[in-house]
Amino acid sequence: xxxxxxxxxxxxxxxxxxxxxxxxxxxxxxxxxxxxxxxxxxxxxxxxxxxxxxxxxxxxxxxxxxxxxxxxxxxxxxxxxxxxxxxxxxxxxxxxxxxxxxxxxxxxxxxxxxxxxxxxxxxxxxxxxxxxxxxxxxxxxxxxxxxxxxxxxxxxxxxxxxxxxxxxxxxxxxxxxxxxxxxxxxxxxxxxxxxxxxxxxxxxxxxxxxxxxxxxxxxxxxxxxxxxxxxxxxxxxxxxxxxxxxxxxxx
Numbered sequence: 268x269x270x271x272x273x274x275x276x277x278x279x280x281x282x283x284x285x286x287x288x289x290x291x292x293x294x295x296x297x298x299x300x301x302x303x304x305x306x307x308x309x310x311x312x313x314x315x316x317x318x319x320x321x322x323x324x325x326x327x328x329x330x331x332x333x334x335x336x337x338x339x340x341x342x343x344x345x346x347x348x349x350x351x352x353x354x355x356x357x358x359x360x361x362x363x364x365x366x367x368x369x370x371x372x373x374x375x376x377x378x379x380x381x382x383x384x385x386x387x388x389x390x391x392x393x394x395x396x397x398x399x400x401x402x403x404x405x406x407x408x409x410x411x412x413x414x415x416x417x418x419x420x421x422x423x424x425x426x427x428x429x430x431x432x433x434x435x436x437x438x439x440x441x442x443x444x445x446x447x448x449x450x451x452x453x454x455x456x457x458x459x460x461x462x463x464x465x466x467x468x469x470x471x472x473x474x475x476x477x478x479x480x481x482x483x484x485x486x487x488x489x490x491x492x493x494x495x496x497x498x499x500x501x502x503x504x505x506x507x508x509x510x511x512x513x514x515x516x517x518x
Contacts, residue, residue, distance in 0.1 A: 270515045271481050272312035272488035273502055274466060275495045277302060279318045279348070282332060284496065297496060300335045306495065307340035309502045312517060314340060315436070315490060317368065317395075318348025330362050337363020345393055345436075351379065353386055360387070368436060370395040371409040374416065374423070377430060384431030393466075394432040396423060398453075399440035405453055412440050420453065421460055428461040435461065436490065438468040444493060446472025454484030466490050474500060474508045481514055 277284050277299045284299045303314055316336060318329055333346050346359050347368025356367050367387075373380050373394050383392045397412050398405045398420040405420035424435055437457060439450035449470045458465050464487035467480040471491035480486045494500045509516045 269464075269487065270312075270517050271486075271509065272466075273310075273477070273505060273516075274313045274315055274488050274490040275302070275306045275311050275502070276315045276317065276468065276490045276492045277336075278492060279316060279329065279332065282329065299332060300339050302496065303336045304339040306502065307342050310506060310518070311342060311502055312488070313343040313345065315345045315368065316347070316364075318346075330358050333359055333364060334362040347393070347395055351376075353382060356383060356387065356391075360391075366391050366393050366433070368393040368395045370397065371414075373427070374407060374409055374418065377426065380427060380430040380432055384433070389431050389433035389463075392432050393434045393436050394427040395436040395438065396420065396427070397438045397440055408440060421456060424457050425460055428463050432463060434464045434466060434487075436466040436468055439470060442470030443468075445470055446476075446494070448472065448476045449480040449484055449486070449489070451479055451484035454480065454486050458485035458487075464488065471500075474505050477505060478509060478512050478514070481509070 279299055284297050284302055306314055337344055343365045345366040345368050346364040350356060350367055350369050351372040359367055397408045399408060407416050407418040407420055407423050408414060409416060427435060442450050447470055449467045454467050466488040467484055467486035468490040471494055477489050480489045506516050506518055510518060
């Protein structure tokens with residue numbers, strides 16, 4: 268069985284790490300380079316960097332900040348925010364990203380997934396999906412959760428996988444920042460539907476939530492932000508707990 272991964276997420280706005288609840292009410296969470304270095308040292312398996320206002324502000328990801336973060340860490344590094352072309356990806360990979368994450372741009376032009384997978388390989392392409400339940404049905408949202416669509420979460424997940432994405436990063440907007448646990452039912456449905464790894468995001472509040480995401484939700488990795496930023500859970504303690512629960516974890 269593949270090792271389950273623990274992934275801290277740096278949501279970046281104006282060069283700082285921020286965190287909110289249900290995608291709103293952002294507050295400062297620290298310097299991204301310092302946080303990145305701390306997580307790499309404490310045993311994080313990977314790091315995700317999302318420039319959360321790049322799409323809304325119609326600009327590119329903060330390439331110089333990506334360069335600084337990459338220099339401070341020695342673990343796989345995924346970067347997202349405002350990426351819409353092969354040229355955008357080229358710059359970020361040159362600046363130290365190992366993988367890139369696309370979201371709104373993939374929905375608007377799904378062929379982008381194929382292009383990036385063909386150019387760089389599926390292992391480089393993560394498609395992030397932000398979704399919330401509307402009348403009991405999971406619907407995909409764009410532009411940092413601000414723009415709803417009629418696209419069904421599971422339909423989109425299946426298309427993304429078929430187009431060559433290497434991973435899906437699924438964030439439940441309903442669970443984001445609530446610390447009530449991940450959207451395990453939706454995660455399990457997605458996991459049963461596609462053969463590529465799924466990263467669970469949105470709702471981590473304690474160590475048990477991670478265990479449930481991996482067992483009930485069948486996730487391959489679990490991502491969290493505030494509980495790591497504000498030192499509510501230490502990554503070594505979380506990994507020790509999961510190991511004791513007989514999950515395949517790299518200590």
